[in-house]
Amino acid sequence: MRDELQALIDSLAERLGRSVTIDDPELRLIVYTSHRGIVDKVRLDSILHLQPAEEVVRHIRSLRLGGEREDVIRLPAVPEMEMLARACAPLRAGGEHLGQLIVIDAEDNLSDAERQMIADTARSAALVMHREKLLNDIAAERVRALLRDLIEEDDRVRDVAGRALAAMNDDIRPPFRVSVLELRRDELDPDSVEEQTAVVDHLVRRATRHAPGTVHLTRSDHVLILHPKASDQYDLTLQTLSQIRTEVIRGLGVDGDLHTGVGDRVSTLQRVRHSYLQSRRALYVAVAVPGFGPYVEWSGIGVYRALAELASAGLASGVVPEGIHELMQTEAGIELLRTVEIWLDQATDVRRTVELLHVHRTSVYYRLNRFTELTGLDLQNGGERLAVHLGLKLARLEGSYQAPLPRGSVPRPAARVQP
Template sequence: MTTWIRRARSGGEALQTLVDGLAEALGRSVVLDDPLVRMICTSRHFGDEDRVRVRTLLQGIADDEIIRYVLSQGVAEWTRPGVLPGRDDLGLQPRYCVPIRERGHLLGILMVVAAGEPLTAAETEAIDRAARAVAVEMYAERLASDDDEEHVRGLVSGLVGSDSALRCAAHQRLVDDGLLPAGPHVVVTSVVVAGQRGPSGQVAVALRGALEPFRRTRTARGLPAVDQDRAVLVQVFDREPTEEDLEQQGRAVVRSLTTFLGPGPSVAVGVGGRRTALADAWISHDQARVAVRAARRLPRLEGVGDWERLGEYAVFLQLPDSALDESLLPNPLRRLLDDSAGARLEETLRCFLENAGSVPRTAEMLELHRTSLYYRLRQIQEITGLDLDDGAHRLVLHMGLRLWDLLQSVPEAAAR
C-alpha cells in the first residue's frame, strides 16, 4: 500500500492522487476536507456512499447542517484519528477521521467512510501513511498561501490606512497587479468576531471561508484581508450596489461564521459608505468601523450595520467606547427612565418623536384614544421639565433615546 504514495505529484493533483490511491487500496470512499469541512478532493464511490456524500458531490459543498454537526463533534480540535458517529436523520454514515496537522496548524481533515466491516490495523496504518503524505503537500501549499495573504493584508492595510502616501502606493499596486479595478463603485466591509473560545487560529480560518465567496461575484471583484479575529473586505462593483444587496451579503457572512464557529461567538458586520473610486476606500473603511460598532450595540440590527442607514446613531458612534456611558444621558430623560411609569412613557415618547410630533399618527400606532395620549404627553413634560412643542427640547429627548439604545448592549471588547 506504499508505492502509490511515492508516485504522487505536486499541488492539487498530488492531493487527488493520494486520495484516489488510498481509496483504491482500502476499497472505501475517501474525501479530503479543509478545516471548515469543505471538500478539497474526493475519490470515486465504492458502494458505500450515503446521502451526505452524494449531495455534497452534487452541490460541491456540504449542507450547513452537516458542517455544524461535524464541527460540533470537535473534529477540528482532534490531535489524533477518531470515528465521527453517523447520524441516520442526516443520512450520514460513520467516518474515520484524521486531522491533517503540521507544526501546530490544522490543514484539513481526511475522512474515510467507515460503514460495514471495521477497519483493520493494516488499513489504519495505510490511512496514517497517506495522512502524513497529505500533510506534507498541504503544508507546502499553506506556506505559499501565507506569503500571498501577508502581501494582500499589507496592501489592503495601506489602502485603508491613515497615511496618504501609503494609500497612494497601495492603490497603485493593487490596480497594476490586477488585484482590484480602480472603480466605479467601491464599498469596504468590516467583520469582527468576539467571544470565541476555540483553538487559536480557528476564527481566522472561518473568516477566510466566510469571505471567500465574495472575491468574485457576478457584479463585483473583492479582496479580503484577514487578521486573527477581524477582517476587511474591499469590493469594487460594476454597478452601484443597493442597500438590500449589501445587507444580504452581510447576512450571508454572519450565517457562514455561525455555521463554522457555532453559536457562541458574537459576529458583527459593518458596511461602509459607497465611494466612486478605489482611492477613497479608506473613507468607506472608516465608516465600516463605525457600522460594526452599531451592529454590536444595537440588537435590532441582528449583527449587520450599514453606514448609510445609521442616521443620527453615527454621531454618537464617533466617540470611543470608553466615553459611551450613561453620563451622556440628558438629565430630563434620565428622570423619565427612572420613573415608575418609565417604560410606558418611553414607548409613548419614542412613537411621538418618530412621528414628528403628530398626535393622530402616534395615537393610531399606539392604539390609544387621543385623550389618553395627551395625558401621557403631559406626564412626560411634567417629569422631564421639557416642552414637547419646542423643537430644541424634542431634539434633546430624541438624541437621548438614541444614546440610550446604544447603551443597552455593551460589547465585550471595543472594535478597533
C-alpha cells in the first residue's frame, strides 16, 4: 500500500511543485514527498516524529475533517503554531474517513486545475487505502478465529491453529506469552457492548502497530494478547501492555484501575492455552485482592495460584470455615475478619497491624480474642491459623468477602512486570 500511495503523491508533488503528505485519521504520517516549495515547522515535526505536535493535532481534530463533504478544503494558517495554510482533501471510501491528503498552500494560489489534481489523487489514494483495510480486516478476522482455536481444549484443534497462525506471519515466533486485560462490561449499556467491543479492538490494534507479531482477541470481558518472542525480562511484554492499557483507558474514558494478568512463557503455539489460563487466573486474583497493582504475573502470586485453582473449580465455599461464613453476615463480624486478615498478612506482627488499622494495641488483641470466641477457631494453633488465612483469601476470590484492605497491607509479589 505504501508504495502505491508514495507513487501517487510523488506524481502530484511533481506536477504541483509543492510538498504533499498523507495522514491517517489520527493524523499519524503514512507517506510524504521530499520538500518542494515552502515548508513549515508543522510539516518538519510531522516527518521527524511521524505526527504533529499535540496542540496541532487538537486543532486539526477540532476541524472535523472526516465530516466535510467538499473534495478539497482550505485550512487557514495558524501563525502561533508556525503552521502555514494548507489544502486538505479528506480520503473517503466505503463510507469511511480513512485519512487526509495535505498540500501546503501558503499563498492561496492553487488553480482550479490543480485543485482537481488534488481531488483526483485523493480519490485514488482512498481506494488504495480502502482495499488495504478490507484485506487487513479479512486477515484480522482469520487471526481472531485461530486465536480462539488456540485456547480450545482439543489438542488437534490447537495443533492445526498453531501451524496456520505461524504460517501467516514470520514475526509470530516462540517463545510466547499470553496476557489479558480486563474489560468492565458492568459499566456499559447492554445495547452498546458490541459497539464498545469494536472500539476496544481498534484501540488495541492501534497500540500494537509497532509490536511485530503481537496479535489479540477481544472477548466479552477481557482482551487476550499473544506476545511472540517473549523475553525472559518481560521488557517487550511490559512495553506492549502499557501501550494497550493506556490506549484503552484513554479511548474508553474509564479510570486507571484496569488490571492485567500475565501468564508464563511457553515454547509452542500449541501450549498457548496453558499461558492463557494462567493469565486469566492472575487477572482473577488481581481484581479480587487489593494490593497487587495493574500488572500481575501468574509466577508472582505465590499461594494464590493454588487458591485461584480451588476458587475457579467452585471449591472455595467448602474450604472456608463455617465460623467465617457466619461472621460475614454482619458489619461487626466483617470488621473482625478484616482485623484477623491484616494480622495474618503481617505474619501476626501486632505492631504492624496497629499501624495499618490506626487503632490501639489493645483493640487488636480484643478483636483477635473475640474472633476466637465467636468462631471457636484457635489463632494460636498453627493449623487452624492457616485454615483461617486460606479461608479468608478464598472468600475474597469467590466474592463473598470484600472488606477493604489498607494500602501496604498485602505485600506485592516479587514480579518483574512493574507499572
